[in-house]
Amino acid sequence: MINKYSIKEILDKGILFENKKLIVEGWVRSFRHSMFIIINDGSTVKNLQIILSRNLKKKITVGSSIRVMGIIKKSFGNEQDIELKLYEIKFYSLVDNNIIQKSIIQPKTHSLEKTREQIHLRFQTTIFGCIMRIRNSISFFIHEYFNKRHFLYLHTPIITYSDCEGTGQIFQVISTSKKEKDDNKYFFNRKSYLSVSGQLEAECAIMGLGKIYTFGPVFRAENSNTKRHLSEFWMVEPEIAFYHLEDNINLAENFLKLTIRYIIDNCIEDLSFLNKNVEKWNKKKNFSILKILEIILKFSFYRVTYTEVIKILKKIEKTKNVNFIYPVYWGMDLQSEHERYLVEEYFNGIPVVVFNYPSSIKPFYMRMNDDKKTVRAMDILFPRIGEIIGGSQREERYEILINRIEKLKLNIDTLWWYLDLRKFGSVPHSGFGLGFDRFVQFITGMNNIRDVVPFPRTPGYTKL
Template identity: 65%
Template sequence: MVKKYSVKEILDKEFSILDYKVIVEGWVRSYRNSIFVILNDGSTVKNLQIILSKRMDKRITKEITIGTSVKVIGIIQKSIGEKQNIELKCSDLIIYKSVDSKKLQKSILQPKQHSLEKIRNQSHLRFQTNIFSCLMRIRHFISFSIHNFFHIKNFFCLHTPIITAYDCEGVGKMFRVTTLKNNLLDYSNDFFKRKTYLSVSGQLEAEAAIIGLGKVYTFGPVFRAENSNTTRHLSEFWMVEPEMAFFSLKECIDLAEEFLKFIIQFILDKCIEDLSFLNKNLKKWDKIKNNFLIKRLESLLNISFYRITYTNAIEILKKNKTIRFIHPVTWGMDLQSEHEKFLTNYYFKGSPVVVFDYPSSIKAFYMRVNDDNKTVSAMDILFPEIGEIIGGSQREERYKILLNRIKKFNINKNILWWYLDTRCFGSVPHSGFGLGFDRLVQFITGMDNIRDVIPFPRTPGSAEF
């Protein structure tokens, strides 16, 4: 019986399956001299060379173009060429679908270097490019490592609502969800009988779940309606949000650092071929040099993240004499991207930095107020080039203080009645954080634009699919 293999399985087995008759399916990456077909099926960045028989029906070989989907049956043999160890000598080839030559000429599947912007403009085809298939495989393994980490740590995965009646942060712009067709909104006639929105976070539901489950995490899409057309922002993006009962802020920071290092080590172990390909080919866009991508990831595993208070960070920024900031530095301000990059890229020389104990006036209502009544037990983890990649805090478990914070932020307590109510049923000190999944993918892969690391980016003015 002839067995079907993926391209990765064949290349991984190499000489152990010499003279085996196999089936492989995929898409033609190149075709030359009417004999050599370079095949890829998405399982690896590497390709498999197919040697066609000179006796093969010319009507079939004439249909082969770049992008043609095929099924190949043949024998694995040693390659006489220098670029590959093995190749597949074809005995039978079946074409599933060829590619229209006129469409091919205008597509990103042409065998030449395309700009990332052009590739982005043909998002429905970019899965067939080497660079984007690398990105998607790495994205998969990052996702897998996240679930793996929390499973090892005895967390429970929690699926929180996408449709919600409140804004977790209390300050964001949200997408409204309604079935009403006019602007004179009578919510008593709406589907949910009230104002509803696409969720910006599953955190508050996760806080309810830990009173009984102990440790949970959410991993899902969230939505922001801000008109932020930058290389670091998406309107629809993915967040990972663990919540832990009986955790202090320090324990939360320790877990977050361990979490990030676990993911990076996992990707170095599982995705080195894809990382090497990106490292090599991103040089063509002058983004990365001298194997910097892999070295940068490896260096993070061998250091402890710097930890400084917000007040210390402000002092460091004020003493800066080398870079002129657009936003003046004062205590009580929210750190801007330029400040975060100065701390990570320059002052701490490319190392991640944890900034904690922020002013209470610039942080969310649910963060625990410190004894000084000026700051809250909040933290941000800043990565080089990216800036904030994780934000977290110890949550306010004290009912009266939480209620006062809600009032201070002018949030309707009647909407958050259930969240307040959790503080009356066995509430405990607890902490949690949120990881911007797409930003982590962006950092690991070295991509300059966050739209290049998500399959179908949703940004202001762009929702084509």
């Protein structure tokens, strides 16, 4: 029996496969000098070279899918250690060369904007293959990280009637059935929405399970067409009972560092390819993904209060003659320009944890500090991307929580169960949210979040 292997398996074992007869399948990346077929099966960024022993009657075109059987030989070329000497070939599908010339599959460099126009084909490109393998590895490690620390994986509802953030930027769910009357248009008999977070429901679970995490899709109806925002995105949200703000920050820093370490150790081929090419894609000189990642691993994150940050930014405006677009004052919500300058310029690329934000700019569920002006919130700021994690210690005190809800004029009727939790063994607890897609964007060095998501959903854009 002749075994079938992935290209990654073959190349990883290298010369150990020499003189071994095997089968490999994949897509043609190029066909050179009528005797060299270069194929890839998606398992690795590297390709396998196949040497023809005779001329083929069929014309081999880029993108065609094939099954080949042959013997692995040591290569005398400089670009690969081994190659496959062809004995037998089967064509699953031959692609019309005229079609290829109009697609992003043809062997030449395409802009990232061009690949977004043919979103159904970009999985066949080298760059998107690298990004998807890294995305898969990040996802795998996240589950492994929390599982090893005895967190329970919880599926929170996608459809909810609670607006977690209180911003109103959420998608409403209604019935479109023509048979239903207008006064009965709500499928769930009340206003319901696509969730922006599973946090509130997660807090129910930790009151009996101790620590859980959610990892799933969330939705935001914010009409923000930037390179960092999506309408549908994935969030990682751990929630832990008996955790104070300091515990929460420590967990978040450890989580980020170990995830990055895992990707460097296990995806170095894909990272190296991106590191080599991302400079021209992002049109930035001396841009190194690996250098940025290594800095994050090397140094402890700076930890500064929001009040200290405002003082720093004001000082920068005066002494460095920096003109921020958004004015700096205590009580403002930090913008991306402030976050990035703080990390990239003031702290030399080392991540920053900003904590104790004004209560006026944070959601109702964050624990009030003794000063009655700030809450135990924290954001972790990364170079290039700004906020990568947002979290807080939650308000466990019933009276203070209900006063906060009333002050913000939120609907108590939809939050009765959340308040009820504070009557049944309430404890200090904390959690944070990581925008998974933004984290993938940061690790891969891509400039636009649309380029790290299989099927991006943004305002006015649903290509597939």
